[in-house]
Amino acid sequence: MTERDRWLRNVELRGCEEIPCRVALSPAVWNQYREGLEELVRRHPAIFGEYRERKPWEEEYSPRYRRGEMWKDRWGCVWYNTYSGIAGQVVGHPLEDWRALKDIKPPDPSKENDLEDLDWRKIAEDIGRAREEGRVARGGVCHGFLFQRLYYLRGFENLMVDIAERNENLPRLIDIILDYNMELVRRYLELGVDVVYFGDDLGMQERLTISPDDWRRYIKPAYAKIFGMCREAGAHVHFHSDGYIMDIMPDLVEIGVTILNLQDLCNGLENMERELKGKICIDLDIDRQKIIPWGTPEEVDSHILNCIRTLGSPQGGLMLVCGIYPGTPLENIEAVCEAMERYRKPWSADGREIQWT
DSSP states (O other), rough: OOOHHHHHEEESSSSOOOOOOOEEEEHHHHHHHHHHHHHHHHHHHHHHHHHHOOOGGGGGOOOOGGOOEEEETTTTTTESSTTSSOEEEEOOOOSSSSGGGGGOOOTTTTTTTTSSOHHHHHHHHHHHHHHHHOOOEEOOOOOOOSHHHHHHOOHHHOOOOHHHHHHHHHHHHHHHHHHHHHHHHHHHHTOOOEEEEEEEOOOOOOSSSSSHHHHHIIIIIHHHHHHHHHHHHTTTEEEOOOSSSGHHHHHHHHTOOEEEEEEEHHHHHHHHHHHHTSEEEEEEOOSSSSSHSSSOOHHHHHHHHHHHHHHHHOOEEEEEEEEEEETTOOOHHHHHHHHHHHHHHOOTSSSBBBBOO
């Protein structure tokens, strides 16, 4: 069975012998630990694969990740970074005044995305090679592809007022952003990808950034259109959102999300078990606010085991990812890797849960 076959079986809830686990090391944490993190990565090839030596230290960052740098994305939004190795925030909004809407120019999907140039010939070769080698063929749009792009362009406070006042320009701007992303995704679908990745942070710590009703009015129809295009083409939809999003869980399932990447503690494992388990694939974003950075290695181990016991099933439908950021002790990063290695095969051949001591 190929990597792609195993991945599809898990995503489509057709059986899973091993829970896919990965650890995402931010550039900032590489800069913090440097050689110490290199040694850790080498100790865990089951998580990180074969390590290829690199030096992603601060002096080699692109402007996107350098502290004190301002840079402009392909929509004309100006970003500023206050912490090396972590993406900054938008401080210059080209649509702060609605009168500029007539001049807004989206990126050209034939040659670029929100952030950089695209070489579609090379992308096609990479996707074709993935299929030939039995790997998952992936496509995707840049993080913040719609809701966040609205406030990148308008400014956050302006967008909140636009939504509250039902500004007549807002649907037009949404259509402009959606049309650009639809064309970008269409190109990936024509190349035969298995999955398209989308990311849009919709939540705060305890609630959505806007009301569920406003999300359904302005954002859901656009999501439904682009996700529906993917599903009609036979591609899976992987959707990521930081923050609390439980209020729209049924909506996301309804409009075609098949893999949902969401945070564990702010959404609640029991809520996910009730609303999502057995319906779609949960790509669980392991805590990055409390236990992983501030707990003991034993607490890290216990939390990851609890996540698997709550949401895992021999039928599949679970993946784990843990993003690591500055301040997380090396011993806790090690504990994450060891727990994933220990618990990622939680069922015996007959489907019974293994009881760890």
